[in-house]
Amino acid sequence: MAEIRVNHLKKNFGDFVAVRDSSFTVKDGEFFCLLGPSGCGKTTTLRMIAGLELPTDGEILLGGDDVTFRRASERDIAFVFQLFALYPHMNVRANIGFPLKCDGLSSSEIRRRVEETAQILRITDLLDKPVSGLSGGDRQRVALGRAIVRKPKAFLMDEPLGALDSEFRHVMCGELRALHNRLKATTVYVTHDQLEAMSMADTIAVMNNGLIEQLGSPREIYDRPASLFVADFIGSPSMNFLDTHAALASGASELAIDGTKIGIPAMRVSVSESDLVLGVRPEHVSLSDQSTLRGEVFGVEYLGTTQIVTVTTKRGMVRARISADMKASLGEHVGLSFRPEKLSVFDKSSGRVLKSALHEGGVHG
Ligand code: ATP
Numbered sequence: 217m218a219e220i221r222v223n224h225l226k227k228n229f230g231d232f233v234a235v236r237d238s239s240f241t242v243k244d245g246e247f248f249c250l251l252g253p254s255g256c257g258k259t260t261t262l263r264m265i266a267g268l269e270l271p272t273d274g275e276i277l278l279g280g281d282d283v284t285f286r287r288a289s290e291r292d293i294a295f296v297f298q299l300f301a302l303y304p305h306m307n308v309r310a311n312i313g314f315p316l317k318c319d320g321l322s323s324s325e326i327r328r329r330v331e332e333t334a335q336i337l338r339i340t341d342l343l344d345k346p347v348s349g350l351s352g353g354d355r356q357r358v359a360l361g362r363a364i365v366r367k368p369k370a371f372l373m374d375e376p377l378g379a380l381d382s383e384f385r386h387v388m389c390g391e392l393r394a395l396h397n398r399l400k401a402t403t404v405y406v407t408h409d410q411l412e413a414m415s416m417a418d419t420i421a422v423m424n425n426g427l428i429e430q431l432g433s434p435r436e437i438y439d440r441p442a443s444l445f446v447a448d449f450i451g452s453p454s455m456n457f458l459d460t461h462a463a464l465a466s467g468a469s470e471l472a473i474d475g476t477k478i479g480i481p482a483m484r485v486s487v488s489e490s491d492l493v494l495g496v497r498p499e500h501v502s503l504s505d506q507s508t509l510r511g512e513v514f515g516v517e518y519l520g521t522t523q524i525v526t527v528t529t530k531r532g533m534v535r536a537r538i539s540a541d542m543k544a545s546l547g548e549h550v551g552l553s554f555r556p557e558k559l560s561v562f563d564k565s566s567g568r569v570l571k572s573a574l575h576e577g578g579v580h581g
Pocket of ligand 1 (some may be wrong): 229253
């Protein structure tokens with residue numbers, strides 16, 4: 217397996233800029249996700265790494281070698297578009313062994329490698345069956361087998377679970393991650409589904425409009441979003457945002473919203489009077505009689521162990537994820553309080569987070 221390094225990658229289609237200036241490193245053996253909404257440039261980035269698209273600028277290194285202008289077939293990378301894409305007229309054994317046959321390996325070596333792969337995927341009993349009769353999950357395992365059997369330097373996967381219903385997708389995420397833990401294969405995985413990325417990735421690159429907004433572990437991205445875009449895109453329900461206009465001195469640990477002073481992590485920068493946005497995740501909001509930040513309960517969604525209570529305030533809707541045992545009634549007037557050490561403050565005009573104690577790595581609990 218090999219490290220993948222991408223330096224200042226750009227891709228234009230005519231006047232349209234699909235990938236602006238992407239730089240990242242996928243460490244040897246890492247599971248790396250490119251995550252973002254439709255059209256943000258994930259697939260184009262992946263296709264450039266695969267050698268299926270030429271960059272307009274920038275370079276791609278695979279295991280230290282510059283492969284930017286090498287053909288796809290010379291990169292030793294397995295690309296999995298859609299795990300369902302199998303050859304219908306071949307049985308499972310022939311499907312998995314096909315890439316080795318193309319590479320001209322002997323039939324005894326093909327047999328050995330196919331059987332080893334089938335064992336890893338626990339599909340040995342399916343080897344001589346036609347693919348037409350297989351379940352969706354087994355078809356996916358076979359398609360994955362066809363990628364694994366080559367023992368490539370890296371795997372690139374483009375929305376491989378996109379066609380599955382959400383419950384089965386969850387099961388396959390678990391299987392893919394377990395497989396990754398065993399093979400330790402360098403993997404770049406494209407998805408628009410934050411839950412897939414959060415549950416499988418070691419590192420996530422959140423993309424927007426051709427740019428990487430943030431690179432980090434799932435926990436860093438969730439706890440310390442670098443921008444309003446990331447804060448909004450990650451999490452379900454997403455983060456609450458409250459607008460205010462204020463100046464902040466370095467070290468400040470309070471922000472006023474409608475006359476209510478709200479505790480925030482100590483600031484590491486000073487900002488002059490400007491439009492700011494306070495971000496708070498629903499699980500860090502609680503209903504509190506003492507708070508002067510008040511609103512009316514507009515909706516209650518019961519979710520079993522928790523409930524999402526939506527409160528309308530002067531600054532818009534605020535959602536709180538609270539224990540299902542707590543009582544909240546429609547129309548009730550409630551106060552809202554936030555866990556100070558979990559809040560983020562953003563500069564509204566740039567959309568970027570303002571540095572605070574939250575960004576010093578010590579605040580997780
Ligand atoms: P999706 O999941 O919808 O494919 P994505 O993030 O993978 O989204 P890309 O497929 O990388 O997005 O596309 C990025 C942008 O580049 C899109 O606006 C797309 O229309 C455009 N694009 C992609 N390929 C081409 C092409 N060959 N010619 C012109 N524009 C293209």
